[in-house]
Amino acid sequence: MFKDRIRSPELEGKVMTAQEAVAFFKDGMNVGMSGFTRAGDCKVMPRALAERAQTEQLKLNVVTGASLGNDSDGMMAEAGVLARRSPFQVDSVLRRHINEGKVLFTDQHLSLTVEHMRSGNLPAIDIAVIEAVAITETGAIVPTTSVGNSASFAQQAKQIIVELNLSMPVEMEGLHDIYVPEARPNRQPIELTDVDQRIGTTAIQVDPSRIVGIVVTDALDSPSSVLPPDEETQAIAGHIIEFLKGEVDAGRMSQSLLPLQVGIGTIANAVTYGLLDSPFTDLKMYSEVLQDSAIAMLDSGQLSFASASSLTLSAPKMAKFLEGLDSYRDKLVLRPQEISNHPELVRRLGIIAINTALEFDIYGNVNSTHVCGTHMMNGIGGSGDFARNAHLSIFVSKSVAKDGAISSVVPMASHVDHCEHDVAVLVSEWGLADLRGLAPRERARVIIEKCAHPDYRPALLDYVERASERGGHTPHILEEALSWHVRFQQQGTMKQEQFQTQELATA
């Protein structure tokens, strides 16, 4: 049974049901689960843990790569399994539990979670649950559509449960490049100087005796929920491409640009699709997640190589990818998120980083996580890993949300994930603000003019003018700085009556 999937004879006897495997878990344990942007997540054990929690207390501290799919986070949250959760999530049920203070969520830079575990700053993993297409002759685990934190979880855990996924082809072996930095002190440089370089092994080497259970499944990854490009996301893509053309014309990069990182989500996916119509050739991605658009660009030949930690595709694109798997073998690599997002490599390679903002302020501070400064949306993800050390740190957002009731450009960000020092370019459907080398007072003018929705420009200009009279390197009127968010909370809109009139009068 599963001869091609469990190639280590000593492990054949470890196949068990999820109900048997769940017995390894004890209340209070630290659990590391595979899964990154809903790709390669363990699918069976979260449900089995939620079921067991119906009859006895089972509170766990669950750490993943990034987001899980298959409603796993929601099920575990509802069942009370999640005492703590880190470093990222996208589940609406879990989100509610986090914002109600029922699940203690720690939002982390995605490259840092296992670094801090390795060094003892965060507790060690008791049990790792890792989805795999196969276990090799030596007991090494071959991941599926993501690597995430799985390699470090498996290295650090006392016990490992493998979810063997029969729906993923065993031919995925060879797509992954597993490299884990040594513990400090005496760590060596990460000797990766090109996006397409391989520096590790194709599977996660572990002592097979720590594999205590193998659970078999054929459940699929949750398909990508990304929306197709619309007029506004296409406009954002257009502004970025024009800007990059200018960079090429200025001699700051070649027609192949520099390696691209594009965040998860609808806008980022649209930006990548936009590159299909660009004059750039022989592009490379060094990103954390590959979406449909990346595969389309590999197919068109415009993208010559893609490195990431996960593949998060729509159902048809995934089917097509798996069908043509052999043709992608030399064009694509999946790495641990510590490596895909490593600041050492981001700085060395000179990444062009494109990430999504929830809101940004007139001085260039970016909020990626907190709605109205308080309610967690998803998490910072890898944006901070990339933004600080990128060659170009670009953040994108539609200029308004909620039918115009929310301006994404505000006087003061209600939460700061990326400080002014880490933001080079801001883009909305209205235009692109190039902030390089500008002082805060200059940034304010450019951001309002280029990125704010015209409905909000007069009020933003009025704010910055009145604030500037008070002086300061970064002028603010503190008693008004967050009033736009308060007005939205109290009146359902950030708009101010007097500026609506003014806007109509001048329109």
Added chain:
Amino acid sequence: MFKDRIRSPELEGKVMTAQEAVAFFKDGMNVGMSGFTRAGDCKVMPRALAERAQTEQLKLNVVTGASLGNDSDGMMAEAGVLARRSPFQVDSVLRRHINEGKVLFTDQHLSLTVEHMRSGNLPAIDIAVIEAVAITETGAIVPTTSVGNSASFAQQAKQIIVELNLSMPVEMEGLHDIYVPEARPNRQPIELTDVDQRIGTTAIQVDPSRIVGIVVTDALDSPSSVLPPDEETQAIAGHIIEFLKGEVDAGRMSQSLLPLQVGIGTIANAVTYGLLDSPFTDLKMYSEVLQDSAIAMLDSGQLSFASASSLTLSAPKMAKFLEGLDSYRDKLVLRPQEISNHPELVRRLGIIAINTALEFDIYGNVNSTHVCGTHMMNGIGGSGDFARNAHLSIFVSKSVAKDGAISSVVPMASHVDHCEHDVAVLVSEWGLADLRGLAPRERARVIIEKCAHPDYRPALLDYVERASERGGHTPHILEEALSWHVRFQQQGTMKQEQFQTQELATA
């Protein structure tokens, strides 16, 4: 003349007066000046530029390593020489000009300035002014008490003016290790794996034909203005040492700890002095600046090696250092700030980073730069280079300022330089808050209990309780979040009447 100082015969003829050298500067030029934390700054040309600006328009964009001494920044600001200034400053006159919007200041992570120049994100340097103890046979420039950005400035500038400082011994040659990363793409790893390793040259190699002038001076560095340790800074040092002892006891590091980075200033200097009474041995520093305390620790033998970008000492300590120069030669190295602060190395070496906060909030966000969110104090300096990738990111502050009228612990930071994701430990004279692995709601309790001044604890607890009722991952009452700063601006104190009473009643 200066045979031991100008060892390249072709350059002997380049000696000139400052008034002659100033003719090379043209209105609108980009000028790179040596100097880092008031060490190794060019001293003659700033004054000469300010003088020339009395009679004709001369507006320059001045980039340095970090802060200049000798009132240079103030003189140039008053004379209208500074159109733009980056990446850091500490001059009270320049500070006023920045906050009045007269000088356009760009506050930057100190490791990134020359990276962005090299890649074209920031304009290239027209003229570099570099202080030196000597120019070698091949025309290479030997810096003085700092390296800062001088190596990259000299490499990139069309013209170089050397300020030859006769008051600094020529025997300083050999203290420096000049290494500049290649332009991207195709950059190689920085092959530095130990604090005491040398990877470069002892002088800045340049094409001697670009050295257009040599100006001779014997002006001294401005001595360090750091205050001696007091009861509160000693208490902060004590908390950190107790915490680090706990880390050693828990097996997370050896008695030699991991390499230390300690920021500039009075508190940081006191923390280092505190280590003199600690049980730790064979310590190493990988820092950006060495203060009196570091030299005292080298003298005591407790510190076995110190790497930094500058030496900022008091006058007596500098005299003693220069006297014993030979004995420090194998215990100390000065590097470019891009290398002393490089995230690749900070992450690899596993730095313990100790930096000063202006204020921090109950959720762990740190403001290092802006008084009341608007007025620039100095700049972010290297704190962000270290904090994000450190093994331990520690921020310190006295719990109150202005005789208690300002609480350094506030509901919401009025400006965020270091987001919650980058802060592991906060310390005041009252105690140490270990935030590792905590969710925001947990952090609030710990920060208030451990770090806030008792006078402010009831009001902070009241805020967090009322905010928590509104829900959210990071609870806030937006209309009150910045009210402490507004109260200070309007009433001269952050204190609230009702909590003063309550505090006295329960005291």
